[in-house]
Amino acid sequence: MLGLGKKNLDNEDVKNPPSDDSYPIISTLYSKNNKITVNTLSLTILDLINKNQIKCEIDLNESYNVGKKLTQDDMEVMKKITLRIANKGELKTSETIAINLLKTINKNKKFNLKNMAKQSNNTANANKFEKDFVEYVKALKNENGYDDGNYRNLLENGKLTKEGKEAKKSWNNFKDYLKSEELTGKYPPESAEENSSQIIYGSCFDIEKDALKLRENNTNLTDFIDKDGYKLLNIIFNNALSNVSKKSKGTGIFYGVNDKYTIPGGG
Structure with missing residues (x-):
């Protein structure tokens, strides 16, 4: 499917990811x-939710979108989203580190996003988060054969x-498929598994909500x-990095923090 032009988009192959990259x-x-x-x-984390390695409980019926700035309404929504670590079966090293990272910042296997957001304001938690995140990045690179600037x-x-x-x-063609009402209608996902996978792919390109509008909301992951759980996770994790007392050097981590999302309250 490499190099397909726009004119060749309208065939069933367009629904297939171009490669098996993570x-x-x-x-x-x-x-x-x-x-x-x-x-x-x-x-x-999304993939672990999809695999039921992390359970997701949501006490909110309506769809929700985070605005341009984090509000108290957002914090109350975060309170209604609970994650519980299941720890079932074998995991990749990066996945194990990701789960341990959640345990460390929350000091528990079960927590809501509001509590995690507040904990990310704590400097000690933020420093530990950064340390664990560095290990996560190392594992991710090792598992995928990714060397900084080379893959x-x-x-x-670079x-x-x-x-x-x-x-x-x-991948741009596949991205177009994910957000195309016409193409998704002609070549819809054939299972709940494929449906969820396509929405995670949408998250890779920050179009997850667009992809979801055209697909079933039928799993914990899609709910x-x-x-807006993916965006909320990014806000929390970026907030943790912004509260690190001294940023590490030579780690390959990009501290591209969007400071418009300020999380109120201490840890």
């Missing part, structure tokens, strides 16, 4: 700066190669997305 790697490769951000951690034949010295640019075209 969600975090896709997000990193086709971001503006090819940097690893907390979004990769959030994508890992397979797609990325070299720039997409010819093959990388062709692959990006294919979490419906309540």
Whole structure:
């Protein structure tokens, strides 16, 4: 499917992901700066929710969207979203670290997002978060063969190669499918599993809510997305990094914190 042009979009192959690269790697490769951000951690959490390694309980019926600034209404919504770590079966090293990171910042296996947000304001928690996040990034790179600025034949010295640019075209076609009412209607996901997977792919490109509008909200994962859970995770994790007392150097971590989302309250 590499290098398909727009004119070839209208066929059933368009619903197939162009490669089997992991969600975090896709997000990193086709971001503006090819940097690893907390979004990769959030994508890992989404995948763990989808695999029932993390249970999600939501006491909110209506869809929800976070605004341009975090409000008390947002905090109350976060209080109604509870995550519980299940720890079932074998996990990748990066997944184990992601789960341990959640345990550390929340000091419990069960917690709501409001509590996690408040804990991310605590400097000691933030410092531990950063330390664990560094280990998560190392594991992620090792599992995927990703070296800073270099990945397979797609990325070299921080720039997409010819093959990388062709692959990006294919992913852009897939992205267009995810948010196209016409194409999704003609070639819908054939199972709840494929439905959820497509929405996680949408999260890789920050179009998860657009993808969900055209698909079924029929799992814990899709309901979490419906309540803007992916965006809330990114806000919380970015907030933790913003509260680190001394940022580490040479880790490959991108401290691209969006400071418009200020989380009220101490840890």
